[in-house]
Amino acid sequence: MNQKLTNFLTILGGLTGVISAALSIVKEMNDTYQFILPSWIVILLSLALVVTMIKLQWAHHISSWIEWLNRKIAHYRPTMILGVLVISLMILGISCYLMVSLRQVADLSGTRFVGRFPENMIEINKLVKExxxxxxxxxxxxxxxxxxxxxxxSQYLSNLIEASEKNNFSTKIMSYETSIAKQAVKTQLGLKNDEDSLNPELKTKAKAWLELTENSYYDKRSPETVTDFVSLLAWKNESVRKTLSSRKLCLIKFLEEKVPVFFWMADGNRAVFSFYARDESNNPTEVSFFTNDANTIEILKLIYLNNWSKQ
Known part of the structure; x- marks a missing residue:
C-alpha cells in the first residue's frame, strides 16, 4: 500500500504542475483573446488523465513490470520524487513566463470589438467601475x-457616482449641448421632421420607459411627435446633469460641435471608444471597441484636450 501511495503521489506531483500551467494559460487566453475554453473542462481532462495513469499503472499486464522497476530504483526514489517536484516548479515557471508574454502581446495590440450600442454599455460599466x-x-x-x-x-450612473466619491478622484465629462444632442438622437433613430408623429413602436417603448422613471415628465404623458420625444430625452440629460452637478462630483462641459468619436477613458491608460457606422441595412449604428493601445489612447487624449480647452 505504501508503495502504491508513493507511486500515486509521484504521478500527482508531476501532473500538478501541468494542470496549473494549463489552467493559467487558458485563463490568460480567455482574458486576452476571447479564447473560449472553460477551466472546468481543463480540470476534468486533467483528472481523467490522472485516473487513467493510475489505472494503467496497476493494470494486471504491467503490474509485474512496475514491481521490477520499483525494486531497481528503490534507492533512487527520493531523488526521483525531488526531480518530479523540480520539473513541476519548472513547468509553473514556464507558465508564468507565457502569461507575461501573452500580456505583453495584448499591450501591443490591445484593441478589441466589444459590441454595438446599447450592448456596449456592459463593457463601459466595467471600465467605469474599475x-x-x-x-x-x-x-x-x-x-x-x-x-x-x-x-x-442606472448602473452606469451609480458607477459614476461611486467612482467620483473616491478620494482624489477626478471625473471630467464633455457632452453635446442640447441642440446637437437632440440632432444626434434624431440621426441615430432615423427621425426626420420635428412635427412628424412618432412611430407606434417607439411611442409604446417611450410610454413604458416613462413608467420606469423616478421623476415625472409632464405627468408621464407619452410623446406624440418627434419633437416631444427628443425633448423627453433632453429632459433626462438635464436630470442626470443636475444629479452629478449637485453632488459636485465632476466637471461637466458642453461640446458645441460634433466629435468624430465618443470615449470613456480610465486612469489615462485604457478606454472604450465608439463611432457611427452603417449596419447591414444601411442604418446608422454605433460600434464600440476597448483599447489599451498607447497610440490610440494618446489620440483620444488629444481629442479631449483640444475640446476641453475651447470651453
Missing part, C-alpha cells in the same frame, strides 16, 4: 443609454 483615480468621458449624451438600456444606464 477606474482608480480618473475618468474622462466625451460623448453625445450625459444620460448615455438611458432610453435604450435603462437598467445598464
Amino acid at each position: 477606474a482608480r483615480n480618473e475618468l474622462i468621458i466625451v460623448g453625445d449624451q450625459i444620460a448615455y443609454g438611458a432610453f435604450s438600456q435603462p437598467k445598464e444606464h
Whole structure:
C-alpha cells in the first residue's frame, strides 16, 4: 500500500504542475483573446488523465513490470520524487513566463470589438467601475443609454457616482449641448421632421420607459411627435446633469460641435471608444471597441484636450 501511495503521489506531483500551467494559460487566453475554453473542462481532462495513469499503472499486464522497476530504483526514489517536484516548479515557471508574454502581446495590440450600442454599455460599466483615480468621458449624451438600456444606464450612473466619491478622484465629462444632442438622437433613430408623429413602436417603448422613471415628465404623458420625444430625452440629460452637478462630483462641459468619436477613458491608460457606422441595412449604428493601445489612447487624449480647452 505504501508503495502504491508513493507511486500515486509521484504521478500527482508531476501532473500538478501541468494542470496549473494549463489552467493559467487558458485563463490568460480567455482574458486576452476571447479564447473560449472553460477551466472546468481543463480540470476534468486533467483528472481523467490522472485516473487513467493510475489505472494503467496497476493494470494486471504491467503490474509485474512496475514491481521490477520499483525494486531497481528503490534507492533512487527520493531523488526521483525531488526531480518530479523540480520539473513541476519548472513547468509553473514556464507558465508564468507565457502569461507575461501573452500580456505583453495584448499591450501591443490591445484593441478589441466589444459590441454595438446599447450592448456596449456592459463593457463601459466595467471600465467605469474599475477606474482608480480618473475618468474622462466625451460623448453625445450625459444620460448615455438611458432610453435604450435603462437598467445598464442606472448602473452606469451609480458607477459614476461611486467612482467620483473616491478620494482624489477626478471625473471630467464633455457632452453635446442640447441642440446637437437632440440632432444626434434624431440621426441615430432615423427621425426626420420635428412635427412628424412618432412611430407606434417607439411611442409604446417611450410610454413604458416613462413608467420606469423616478421623476415625472409632464405627468408621464407619452410623446406624440418627434419633437416631444427628443425633448423627453433632453429632459433626462438635464436630470442626470443636475444629479452629478449637485453632488459636485465632476466637471461637466458642453461640446458645441460634433466629435468624430465618443470615449470613456480610465486612469489615462485604457478606454472604450465608439463611432457611427452603417449596419447591414444601411442604418446608422454605433460600434464600440476597448483599447489599451498607447497610440490610440494618446489620440483620444488629444481629442479631449483640444475640446476641453475651447470651453
